[in-house]
Amino acid sequence: MAKRLNPGVAVSIITIAALVGVGFLAAQAANSAPEDRQIARPTTAAPTGTAAPGEPAPPPKPTTPPIPADSGTGKRVVYSIQENRVWLVSEAEISLRDYPIAPAPVKPTPGAYSVTIKTEEARKGSDNLTITHSVRFGYVQGIPLGFAATDTPLDKIAVPKSTATGTAKPKTPPAAQQSAGIRSTPADGTALWNFAPIGTPVVVVP
Numbered sequence: 065m066a067k068r069l070n071p072g073v074a075v076s077i078i079t080i081a082a083l084v085g086v087g088f089l090a091a092q093a094a095n096s097a098p099e100d101r102q103i104a105r106p107t108t109a110a111p112t113g114t115a116a117p118g119e120p121a122p123p124p125k126p127t128t129p130p131i132p133a134d135s136g137t138g139k140r141v142v143y144s145i146q147e148n149r150v151w152l153v154s155e156a157e158i159s160l161r162d163y164p165i166a167p168a169p170v171k172p173t174p175g176a177y178s179v180t181i182k183t184e185e186a187r188k189g190s191d192n193l194t195i196t197h198s199v200r201f202g203y204v205q206g207i208p209l210g211f212a213a214t215d216t217p218l219d220k221i222a223v224p225k226s227t228a229t230g231t232a233k234p235k236t237p238p239a240a241q242q243s244a245g246i247r248s249t250p251a252d253g254t255a256l257w258n259f260a261p262i263g264t265p266v267v268v269v270p
Contacts, residue, residue, distance in 0.1 A: 103152060103160045103161055103255050103258060103259050104160045104161055128159065128162060129147065129149060129151075129162060130159075131151050131153055131157070131159050132144050132147075132151070132269045134269065135151075135153075135267045135269050136176065136265060136267045137157065138153075138155055138157075138265070139153065139154055139155045139264065139265070140153050140264065140265040140266065140267055141153075141179075141201075141211075141256065141259070141260055141264060141265070141266045141267070142266075142267050142269065143165075143172075143211075143246065143266065143267070143268050143269070144269050144270070145167070145171055145172070145174065145268065145269070145270055146270055148164055148165055148166075148167050149162060149163065149164055149165065150162065150163055150165055150211070150246075150248070150252075150256070152255065152256065152259045152260075160259070161252070161255050161259075163248060163249070163252040163255075164218065164248075165211070165218070165246050165247060165248050165252075166218040166219075166221040166246070166247040166248075167246060168191070168209075168243050168244045168245050168246050168247075169191075169242070169243055169244075170204055170205055170207055170242065170243060170244040171204070171244075172202070172204045172209050172244065172268050173204065173268070174268045174269055174270050175267075175268055176265060176266075176267055176268075177201040177202045177209075177265070177266040177267075177268065178201060178263055178264060178265050178266060179199055179200070179201050179260050179261065179262050179263060179264045179266060180200055180201060180202065180262065181198075181199075181200040181210075181262070182197075182198065182199055182200070182257065182261075182262060183197075183198040183200075184196065184197055184198075184257065189212060189214070189243065189245045189247075190207065190208065190242065190243035190244070190245050191221075191243035191245050191247075193214045193216050193221070193245075193247065194214060194215065194216075195212035195213060195214050195245065195247070196212065196213050196214075196250070196253065197212060197213045197250075197253040197254055197256070197257040198210055198211070198212040199211045199212070199256055199257060199260055201266040202266075203244075204244045205244075207242055207243070207244040208244060208245075209244040210244070210245060210246065211245075211246045211247075211248060211253065211256055212245055212246070212247060212248070212253060213247070213248050213249065213250045213252065213253020213254065213257075214247045214248075214249075214250075214253075215250060216247070218247065218248070218249065221247055
């Protein structure tokens with residue numbers, strides 16, 4: 065006659081087997097998670113559920129601005145002059161990151177460019193701001209044109225207005241007015257630096 069298992073022992077065996085199964089499934093899920101998350105900006109989940117009676121409704125989740133139309137195809141950096149915004153677009157036409165910028169006094173002409181020079185080290189920019197992760201993509205009116213990161217808050221960067229001379233011979237504008245440097249936060253500037261090697265297309269739209 066077979067010996068019966070003690071009920072307590074049987075429950076322990078079942079519990080251990082269940083825990084082993086849960087651990088295996090968790091390991092499988094972790095191994096299947098995407099690895100490349102350095103460029104994409106982290107997002108917060110939208111609030112779930114509805115507001116209780118008498119309480120205000122939760123604010124709507126902000127929407128990501130779409131990639132501008134007529135901005136080319138494939139992997140590229142898109143810069144909108146009117147929206148003061150940059151998009152980092154993948155080969156699959158997915159916006160990996162978009163962010164606001166502080167525009168330069170001298171605006172680029174809309175068109176197709178490409179990254180030509182990159183400088184990671186801190187230095188003084190043409191607008192007298194300390195900049196890092198400079199990504200240059202051309203010239204405008206003979207002035208170097210490009211993106212760069214700065215610790216200066218973007219809303220504190222004033223764009224100088226041109227001043228009337230009133231005489232026959234024009235005055236030379238201050239150095240800051242001759243800048244074509246487009247400024248971003250350090251996090252966004254680093255993301256652009258990592259995304260765009262030399263030769264990456266840059267598309268400027270109105």
